[in-house]
Amino acid sequence: MDVPPFELERFFAEYEHEADIMLAESGIRSLAADRFDLDPGRLGYVIPTNGDPELRARIGERYGRSRDEVLLTVGTQEANYTLYRSLLNRDDHAVVVTPTYQALHTVSETIASVTRVNLEPPDWTLDVDAVADAVRPETTLIVFNNPNNPTGRYHDPETVTALYDIAADNDAFLHADEVYRLLDPDPNPPVASLGPHGISTAGLTKAYGLAGLRFGWLAGPEHVVEAAWEWKDYTTISPSKIGQHVAKQALGEQEAGILSENQTLAKRNREIVRSFLEEQGLSWYDPVGVNGFVEVPPGFAGSESFCRAFVEEQSVVLAPGAAFGFDEYFRIGFGLPTTELKDGLSRLRSFLN
DSSP states (O other): OOOOOOHHHHHHHHHTTTOSEETTOOSOOOOOGGGSOOOOSSOOOOSSTTOOHHHHHHHHHTTTOOGGGEEEESHHHHHHHHHHHHHOOTTOEEEEEESOOTHHHHHHHHHSEEEEEEOBTTTTBOOHHHHHHHOOTTEEEEEEESSOTTTOOOOOHHHHHHHHHHHHHTTOEEEEEOTTGGGSSSOOOOGGGSOTTEEEEEESSTTTSOGGGOOEEEESOHHHHHHHHHHHTTTTSSOOHHHHHHHHHHTTTTHHHHHHHHHHHHHHHHHHHHHHHHHHTOOBOOOSSSEEEEEOOTTSSSHHHHHHHHHHHHOEEOEEGGGGTOTTEEEEEOOSOHHHHHHHHHHHHHHHO
16 A cells, blocks of 8 residues: 655654754653653563553543553554554545644545545634535544644534534544643543543653653554454554553653643743744634644745745744645644743744844
8 A cells, every 4th residue: 555655754854853943842841761660670572462451441441441442552653553454444434634643644545535624724613514514324433633733722522522423323433532632631521431432542642741652542442442452463562561661650640740740831831832923923723732833924935935944044843734734834832841942932033033
């Protein structure tokens, strides 16, 4: 099968390693390793390969599900990938809400037929009726991420319930990538808790600041999880031993402190970016999470030319909206340490002036 280039990752690969500041970072700032006990014992496989039963049970409780309805994965990306490989076939159809992280629609498009339903700028609202109209008799899956990357739109519980009802009425599944959900101090209920047609994926990268662990999970109906586990046997076999060991701590005694710190940082940095954009006369939708989608300033052919000019002059990376299918916007990330954020914004001010 042909897989198109992952446009955002290829753009980052050109600049991210050498740039001074990653102002397009999509997660919260990384935690120091010495915060955790890093000795997991012998470095063998995790047995069973779907993850430690006790940890799966603890994660399952968050969704009102059993341990057998949870699969531990190497990052949320693997959770999403194994889900799509196990649920979709050539004759199936999926509806994907966009803009979104490219993998959420591209992997599905390599397997099945996909209809994209766009959020509506400038507030990035979702027309639930448009999703319903896109559903076909062969629709197996409806996909969205919440809060949304790149816009920061957090769909309210009423919208999510309406999406769930559409999926249930059509004997399909609603999949929500919820990696940013816990950056909201008062988060929505997760989709996997809504009923038998709900599936959630998440991980420790975006809200917890533990990207290097590559630790994620899938929660949903047992037969869906079992099928995804069968695909996992052909990818990484088991989750990382060290990743699982640290995850037990991050999702246990340290969780409340980690999330409180990260929510405070995200709120403070969002205010800094909001003031900067107002000063510069630039507009965005006030986001939840650590990403905002900002209109490209006048005078540039589009987001890629703007982002390339900026990084080549100021050594600061922003994400072109063209990688999400919206060339008139760029994504800014504000989850990095506040001093780095201020430095990056200072350079952006100089560039714009």
